Amino acid sequence: MAEASTENLKRTPLYASHVKMGGKLVPFAGYEMPVQFEGVMAEHLWTRSEAGLFDVSHMGPCFLTLEAGIGGGDAAHAEIAALIETLVPSDIASLKPGQARLTVLLNEDGGILDDLIITRPIGDEAQGTLYIVVNGAMKEQDWGIFEKALAGKAVLTRADDRILFALQGPKAVDVMADFFPGCEELKFMHHMPFEMNGQRCIVSRCGYTGEDGFEVLIPAEAGLPLIEEMYTDERVKPIGLGARDSLRLESGLCLYGHDLSPDISPIEADLAWVIQKRRREAGDFPGAALILRELKEGPARKRVGIRPLERAPAREGTEIQVGGETVGTITSGGFGPSVDGPVAMGYIAAAHAAPGTKIDLIVRGKARPAEVAALPFVPQNYKR
Numbered sequence: 001m002a003e004a005s006t007e008n009l010k011r012t013p014l015y016a017s018h019v020k021m022g023g024k025l026v027p028f029a030g031y032e033m034p035v036q037f038e039g040v041m042a043e044h045l046w047t048r049s050e051a052g053l054f055d056v057s058h059m060g061p062c063f064l065t066l067e068a069g070i071g072g073g074d075a076a077h078a079e080i081a082a083l084i085e086t087l088v089p090s091d092i093a094s095l096k097p098g099q100a101r102l103t104v105l106l107n108e109d110g111g112i113l114d115d116l117i118i119t120r121p122i123g124d125e126a127q128g129t130l131y132i133v134v135n136g137a138m139k140e141q142d143w144g145i146f147e148k149a150l151a152g153k154a155v156l157t158r159a160d161d162r163i164l165f166a167l168q169g170p171k172a173v174d175v176m177a178d179f180f181p182g183c184e185e186l187k188f189m190h191h192m193p194f195e196m197n198g199q200r201c202i203v204s205r206c207g208y209t210g211e212d213g214f215e216v217l218i219p220a221e222a223g224l225p226l227i228e229e230m231y232t233d234e235r236v237k238p239i240g241l242g243a244r245d246s247l248r249l250e251s252g253l254c255l256y257g258h259d260l261s262p263d264i265s266p267i268e269a270d271l272a273w274v275i276q277k278r279r280r281e282a283g284d285f286p287g288a289a290l291i292l293r294e295l296k297e298g299p300a301r302k303r304v305g306i307r308p309l310e311r312a313p314a315r316e317g318t319e320i321q322v323g324g325e326t327v328g329t330i331t332s333g334g335f336g337p338s339v340d341g342p343v344a345m346g347y348i349a350a351a352h353a354a355p356g357t358k359i360d361l362i363v364r365g366k367a368r369p370a371e372v373a374a375l376p377f378v379p380q381n382y383k384r
Helices: 015-020 040-049 073-084 136-149 172-179 220-230 241-250 277-282 288-297
Strands: 024-028 031-036 051-055 060-066 100-106 112-119 129-134 154-158 163-168 191-196 199-204 213-218 236-239 301-308 319-322 325-336 341-349 358-363 366-373
Touching (some): 031 241, 040 051, 040 236, 060 073, 073 129, 112 199, 163 172, 163 220, 172 220, 191 220, 199 220, 213 220, 241 325, 301 325, 301 358, 325 358
Parallel strands (some): 051 236
Antiparallel strands (some): 024 031, 051 163, 060 154, 100 112, 112 129, 199 213, 301 366, 319 358, 325 341
């Protein structure tokens, strides 16, 4: 999970808390971030059974607002949605107030520049703005694309000086309800505004572990005491990047820069569901010709789950073969604590993508047995 360079690293507002809690800090997405606290295995299993608190302040929360300002109800939302829809293939116009949608930022060839979540705010007076969270490593790129493409029409306001944290796991809802009464009524991929310690914040029911949970965007002066108080709850423990990666892998969720990249289309990535019917019919998004052709004819390769049949994990870059012929590559791999065995994802030629297909993984020049598996490896427990 670490990057090579340790120079010029930024620190999130929770840096001192990580040190206090005994976090092992590593470079990640330009920040000094905790990779683990008591250990990846323990943190992973804690999140599956209790409530794990993740610092995701390195991500790219922002607000995209009409140049003319906010207000104006549905008409203002339609206007800001039309602008962002020139860059993504999802139906943003149809979002209900408070609803969020996962989508992808596309290049002109239909490749994925990033995955992101776009949320429509609640209240007529807030329409004409979108709350957007992009990946930390890609935020400067993404924000540059927004500002260039929408210059003179929309204004971008960064919010990455605030705390963004995720509380994930089956007991997260009970913990959150103690601090944000009413949040327990939220469904998956919906949000509500709250006030905490005199500061406005956003509570979203989402996350990237496959478990039920929430993400909270909050100013540091209100968020620091909130998190300190949460840590006094015996159901809550801090969780590092290591467990965040193993949790999302077990849940079949992509990591940008590994499972998603500019030379991978959303259809190859098994993300066709982010392109709603209206957008497919209009075909008015970047790379639409290629993407619509793949939707109709099927892609040449597909993202699949992979189960090594021996105990050794298959790491990123491992070659996939069938009958001695290379047919794909592992893009994410490691040990899955919840399934007590190695799990992986990768891209494989469509002819070999069916679950149960026997494959070989070339590890240190030797073929190791594996098979294609259905995703996710563990059930997803979102609040629908």
